[in-house]
Amino acid sequence: MRLKEEIENLKKRKNIAILAHNYQLDEIQRVADIVGDSLELSLKSMKLDVDTIIFAGVKFMAEQVKVLNMEKRILMPDPGAICSLAHMISKEIVVEYKKKFPEAPLVIYVNAPTEIKALADYVVTSANAADLVARLDEDIILFGPDANLADHVAQKTGKKVIPVPPMGHCYVHLLITIYDVKKAKQKYPDAPIIVHPEVPREVRKFADYIGSTGQMIKIVRNINAKRILIGTETGMIYRLKREFPNKEFIPIVENAVCIGMKKNTLEKILYSLQNEVYEVDVKPSVANNVRKAILRTFEVLGLSLIHI
Numbered sequence: 001m002r003l004k005e006e007i008e009n010l011k012k013r014k015n016i017a018i019l020a021h022n023y024q025l026d027e028i029q030r031v032a033d034i035v036g037d038s039l040e041l042s043l044k045s046m047k048l049d050v051d052t053i054i055f056a057g058v059k060f061m062a063e064q065v066k067v068l069n070m071e072k073r074i075l076m077p078d079p080g081a082i083c084s085l086a087h088m089i090s091k092e093i094v095v096e097y098k099k100k101f102p103e104a105p106l107v108i109y110v111n112a113p114t115e116i117k118a119l120a121d122y123v124v125t126s127a128n129a130a131d132l133v134a135r136l137d138e139d140i141i142l143f144g145p146d147a148n149l150a151d152h153v154a155q156k157t158g159k160k161v162i163p164v165p166p167m168g169h170c171y172v173h174l175l176i177t178i179y180d181v182k183k184a185k186q187k188y189p190d191a192p193i194i195v196h197p198e199v200p201r202e203v204r205k206f207a208d209y210i211g212s213t214g215q216m217i218k219i220v221r222n223i224n225a226k227r228i229l230i231g232t233e234t235g236m237i238y239r240l241k242r243e244f245p246n247k248e249f250i251p252i253v254e255n256a257v258c259i260g261m262k263k264n265t266l267e268k269i270l271y272s273l274q275n276e277v278y279e280v281d282v283k284p285s286v287a288n289n290v291r292k293a294i295l296r297t298f299e300v301l302g303l304s305l306i307h308i
Ligand code: 13P
Pocket: 022, 036, 037, 038, 039, 111, 125, 126, 127, 170, 196, 198, 211, 212, 213, 214, 233
């Protein structure tokens, strides 16, 4: 409790905003000014009237916020909070696939290193990947680094979506197997199933709804069910319980925990506030190229970054 108060006081005194991803611990989500999925956090960060943001999530997300807010200082409570999926793609892999498929646009999922996003034609999140690919003129698309999301996009759009690399995956979402889903459904036959598109195809096939963590909230708001099975990182359950206290949320797999996300703690957030560390750095030329790819993406989606 004292820790929470100290954080609240210090962030007010220093005019620092805290952003937290939906997978953060409940106590972190509760001290945050904005809680959301990777798309919401990066877009809402642009509207904040602060010089400094503490980002409780993983590195690629903090860097994405920096790319859109070069004038602001972005701090991470633990610079070791990384996403293992992001590091499954490299410049060499991109060059190899671009050589093989020179006409195919390169669509990069936000869960990738910032330097790789700088090479992309389009940068998407799980909330808008299928929509973007559906609107492109091309029928053959290079998509990386998550092969399950690439497969989901292919199924949704009917296009040939080539995963770059072929087996890029999130280990947390691979913990959610068809065996777990069937077991949960047997126990709670009336509960609808909502999963993140990073789960494998056979799990998605069994699900009633598929969406980003932000979309999960919208889905829950629009369905009548009292009890819902959730297939994603378990931090999402805290967010859902807070938003919908009268509903019951059951994780399909209780140990689907992202080590990178869970590196953040309230103690580290306080340290970060007190010492104004650890600053995220993105080269201006890299940020410029990523911004161009994001703007291109928004243009195809018929959205304007300014009006969001
Ligand atoms: P969202 O964009 O849905 O929040 O997902 C981020 C993520 O890391 C999924 O594992």
